[in-house]
Amino acid sequence: MKKILYLTFYFEPDLCAGSFRNSPLLKELAAQAQGKATIDVITTLPNRYGSFEAQAPEFESRDNYTVTRVAIPKHQSGMKDQILSFKAYYQHVKKLVKGKQYDLVIASSSRLFTAYLGYTIAKRIKAPLYLDIRDIFYDTLQDVLQSGLVKGFALPVIKQIEKRTFAYADHINLISAGFKSYFNSYTTTNFTFYTNGIDDMFLENKANENAVANHPKKILYAGNLGEGQGLDKIVPDAAKKLGDDYEFIIVGDGGIKNRLIEKVQAYNLKNVKFLPPVKRDELLKMYEECDFTFVHLNDYDAFKKVLPSKIFELACFPQPIIAGVGGYANSFISENIENKILFNPCDVDDMVKQLQSYSYQRIRRQNFIDKFKRTSINKEMASSMLKYL
Template sequence: MRILLLSFYFPPDVGPGAFRSGAWVEALKALAPEATIDVLTTQPNRYASLRQHAPRLEQLGNVRTVRLPLPAHRSGFVDQSKAFGAYAWQVRRHLRREPRYDLVCATSSRLMTAFLAALIARRQRTRLFLDIRDLFVDTIGDVLPARLSPLVPLFRAIERFTFRQADHLNLVSGGFADYVRRIRGARPLSVVTNGVDELFLNVSFASSRPRLDGRRRVLYAGNVGAGQGLHLILPALARRTLDTHEYRVIGDGGQIGLLREATAGLPNVRLMPPVSRETLIDEYREADVLFLHLNDLPAFEKVLPSKLFEYLATGKPVLAGVAGYASAFLSAQPGVRTFRPTSLEEAQSGLAALQEDSYARDHFIDEHRRSRQMRELARLSLQLLDPTVHGRIGDAGRCHRTRKR
């Protein structure tokens, strides 16, 4: 059995795409030890400000990972397009030397990795499993520069072809299901969400930091782009709470410049570049409140941010500016306050209400362990070749199959 997996990000790179693809491969290895698994990915490039290196060719057991070099790029649309073009060209060239695969898999947020996998599967006349982490076309109309808006119809055509080409399509958010059904019809569809990494299990997140000035630390860790819209809420919130809270932002992205400009002169805000996951755990430990925000755009009402799983696993209080599916998902979790995106009054009120140090979320952590979630994703993938494959452990890693309404 030969399996090809495409992912633009892969360990040791950081970010949700890398963490998810790495765990997916580990689950495929466990369920199909006889299979040959080829991973075609890139050299670590998630953040320009976080330099990492990895072997170009790596063979670990039955998994061969090929990391393709990319030109230097930042987070802008044009730079990202050039980087993906380089990746796609090298993938197509590499596959000319390879025998046909039995199964092509891909995990994709910006659609194009999934599109590349669909083209490969069609050319090889093989089965295709896609894991969709974001609705790129649904979002792009709100964040794409006006000069590039004529490209939207092209992306819609690419999306339609890609979604319909897949033999099975998985979504990381149940909020995506209705949108995808309108394109895909009643063909196989599932929801396997993001999860809690083993790194966050059996770790104490109790803070040892003395609060000499009495201010509580609010931490945001993740991408700083148009989708987060941090510059629309965090500077104003910091001004309102100068004497009671300090803010730390760890991350990078296309709008870090806007955030830096908007927070200039605020003594209670510190911006930091991306850090390793081990260092990030230390930052979580020393935080009093974990902060998340999505921009006030209709497309983001369908999103379930991967960062929420990390945040909830720490047991720390969480303040989240989210709406729609994510807000409903969080409603059952203790120690979480949500507010309407960009609403300063609601954000300040929610922050003031989060006074406890920690909350028990054991059931959530057990239900959403990434290893279990990815075991389910691997099972669904392999069932395209062998319907008898079983991968569940009790009720964990549950797969929510969506039904046509």
């Protein structure tokens, strides 16, 4: 029987895109590997949001796979916190795999270091390496790091880590086709472009396609409140201009939440409400009851290549999507999604202008749903992984 090591920093029941991607993908992989391989998943105990706690066992054994969850320090998603958290994960994983042999190493990574961890293990045991890359960390740091001194030290180190990791990999899946040009130099590696997808629970939503809008109209954002989302650059000013006809409901937590709250308070806004992270079944009900769904990325060059996972779940609901994104994500939404208000990141005036002139309607986006079901994507992606056994 072959053995597979599967590394992902986030896994169920954590609340984040990494968990939502890897949990069902792993189950599909295990189903396809039945009778051929066993899988060791090494992840972390739920930690995505400091304000949300979910209970999960540190170890569980299922049919042909095990899940080991590593305890890491509590954090608020700041850079220093993330470094300490990953250091703990890295050290624990190294101990857990010491002396073990695997026939395939799979790593799903947004911040590069889980990919690098997979590389160090695969290289040591001379195993094939399959990477699922969900973000380009180097690009993100170029935009996010403010200190020239820190940039001058960190970026060359990150670039070397990146080169070693990607050059060794037998296969790299890129979650966004917008990443393709960045990886052109890795000519000996096989590439696929399996995107995020739509989970079954969102397909079964009970949102009323014929409902009229509330007053005030409710705009729902649910997810991470970090530098990457840049909500502090769009929500307070948009809420101020839109006035009492619209209400923003912000559900989540993250590094800039306090900054966002402070700006809302400074404007003395009554039409922006904040709620802590909620479980997915509660979130589903909130999506069903809102008038608009909302996704936004900061105006950074790095985000011109990405495709936010949230787009896939929002498109399942009949409500119009408000999307402030640039680059590839903007093109993707423009070509694939009906009934949207699409504008460039942080462009408050354009968002407000389009909203105020929008004639409210709800439609079911059946073609999009059929094309991007997570179950179909996972079947193909799992099959592509097993080719390396």
